[in-house]
Amino acid sequence: MVKSHRVGRATLDDGVVTTAYRAVATVECAQCAGTIAPGALFSRKSRRTPSGMFGLTATDPICVTCRPLRLEGTDEGR
Ligand SMILES: [Zn+2]
Numbered sequence: 001m002v003k004s005h006r007v008g009r010a011t012l013d014d015g016v017v018t019t020a021y022r023a024v025a026t027v028e029c030a031q032c033a034g035t036i037a038p039g040a041l042f043s044r045k046s047r048r049t050p051s052g053m054f055g056l057t058a059t060d061p062i063c064v065t066c067r068p069l070r071l072e073g074t075d076e077g078r
Pocket residue numbers: 029030031032033034062063064065066067
């Protein structure tokens with residue numbers, strides 16, 4: 001089941017560029033365990049696999065309260 005869709009590029013408070021998502025269903029923030037309501041923006045934090053493993057795997061939803069983000073561009077409406 002799809003719980004979110006990609007909105008576009010966003011910059012976090014610390015200047016890191018990330019991908020912004022919009023919740024379609026309720027998502028739980030992995031950091032504060034708060035609820036990310038449908039329609040709300042959020043980012044995802046890559047969880048690095050242990051060394052020796054390849055690549056990046058799961059990403060945890062992080063609400064904008066934990067990591068404020070600024071939208072750079074949007075793919076919506078295209
Ligand atoms: Zn949070």
